[in-house]
Amino acid sequence: MDWFNASLARLIDSPHAAWLETLPAQLRQFTDKPHGDFRKWQRVLKQLPSLSIERDDDVSLGDTVTVGRAQQATDSQRAQLRGLLMQLCPWRKGPFELFGMNIDTEWRSDWKWQRVAPHIDSLQGKQVLDVGCGSGYHLWRMLEAGAADVWGVDPGELFLTQFQAIKKYMPTALAKRAHFFPVGIEQMPQLNSFDTVFSMGVLYHRRSPLEFLQQLKGLLKPGGQLVLETIVVEGDETTVMMPGERYAQMRNVWFLPSAKALAVWMQRLGFTDIEVVDHNTTSLQEQRATDWMRGESLADFLDPNDHKMTIEGYKAPIRAILTART
Numbered sequence: 423m424d425w426f427n428a429s430l431a432r433l434i435d436s437p438h439a440a441w442l443e444t445l446p447a448q449l450r451q452f453t454d455k456p457h458g459d460f461r462k463w464q465r466v467l468k469q470l471p472s473l474s475i476e477r478d479d480d481v482s483l484g485d486t487v488t489v490g491r492a493q494q495a496t497d498s499q500r501a502q503l504r505g506l507l508m509q510l511c512p513w514r515k516g517p518f519e520l521f522g523m524n525i526d527t528e529w530r531s532d533w534k535w536q537r538v539a540p541h542i543d544s545l546q547g548k549q550v551l552d553v554g555c556g557s558g559y560h561l562w563r564m565l566e567a568g569a570a571d572v573w574g575v576d577p578g579e580l581f582l583t584q585f586q587a588i589k590k591y592m593p594t595a596l597a598k599r600a601h602f603f604p605v606g607i608e609q610m611p612q613l614n615s616f617d618t619v620f621s622m623g624v625l626y627h628r629r630s631p632l633e634f635l636q637q638l639k640g641l642l643k644p645g646g647q648l649v650l651e652t653i654v655v656e657g658d659e660t661t662v663m664m665p666g667e668r669y670a671q672m673r674n675v676w677f678l679p680s681a682k683a684l685a686v687w688m689q690r691l692g693f694t695d696i697e698v699v700d701h702n703t704t705s706l707q708e709q710r711a712t713d714w715m716r717g718e719s720l721a722d723f724l725d726p727n728d729h730k731m732t733i734e735g736y737k738a739p740i741r742a743i744l745t746a747r748t
């Protein structure tokens with residue numbers, strides 16, 4: 423619980439103060455009854471070596487989110503860091519580099535950011551929320567883009583621990599502006615307070631995508647921007663696909679609309695300025711197994727004889743980015 427105190431304190435004078443009515447009790451519940459391996463991961467976190475940077479430019483929040491230079495750690499400290507962080511595998515979203523040690527994650531999340539960044543309102547001085555933030559990789563990119571505070575929510579306990587590991591090495595001036603709460607969007611009140619809300623890779627995991635969009639809308643302040651990224655299918659305003667039990671081996675995939683159908687949903691819910699700004703087929707270079715994620719990845723989820731199809735016989739994943747305002 424203590425780990426959340428600084429972020430909770432930051433909420434008091436923020437536009438999101440109403441979150442304090444529900445969040446502390448949810449966090450208490452989380453820390454009292456954590457799931458699975460959470461305590462083990464937290465022990466790993468405590469053993470991470472104390473390493474510090476010397477200057478601001480020892481940090482880069484660019485494509486590879488980097489803290490520290492190789493010469494600021496010994497080889498044995500780097501080996502210790504690697505051995506401990508390996509215990510937090512699978513590392514899905516990144517890449518990161520800590521004191522000369524690269525974390526080559528399953529996803530090149532920097533490629534997603536490159537597709538998103540040209541289409542978003544300036545984040546300079548803004549309050550930004552990332553719903554389903556994973557390891558928090560994009561939160562650091564949002565700080566790079568000038569956000570005042572970035573708030574990530576994701577119920578994944580491993581992702582929280584990975585975020586804590588990276589944050590541990592960030593200089594205080596940056597770390598105090600980056601926040602992560604292990605809650606799902608359905609646990610958040612309608613705050614109407616964020617300038618920009620991102621939700622990337624989450625809509626297809628929601629059983630009720632319209633309710634999800636309505637919740638995202640209720641988090642934005644009037645005139646705020648939603649940046650939504652999700653798997654879509656080819657088709658017109660009337661096309662929506664619901665796969666069977668699995669899609670590209672994922673079990674919890676519900677609605678896959680076409681980008682045009684998704685735009686209709688958003689319009690019906692009262693969003694304005696809706697634009698489909700990007701359409702992209704995920705490549706085997708963008709999502710792949712690495713030393714840091716040794717399980718199956720996209721290559722195993724596609725038909726080995728035809729990479730345009732999934733192994734279940736559906737079209738391979740295409741992802742769209744939509745922007746809209748409240």
Ligand SMILES: Nc1ncnc2c1ncn2[C@@H]1O[C@H](C[S@+](CC[C@H]([NH3+])C(=O)[O-])CC(=O)[O-])[C@@H](O)[C@H]1O
Pocket residue numbers: 515531534553554555556557575576577578581605606607608621622623624627
């Ligand atoms: N109810 C929920 N509320 C909030 N988050 C949730 C919920 N359910 C699942 N998640 C979280 O949404 C994230 C989806 S991954 C996208 C990561 C990043 N955004 C990316 O775009 O690279 C996409 C994927 O791997 O399929 C996971 O971290 C879940 O824990």
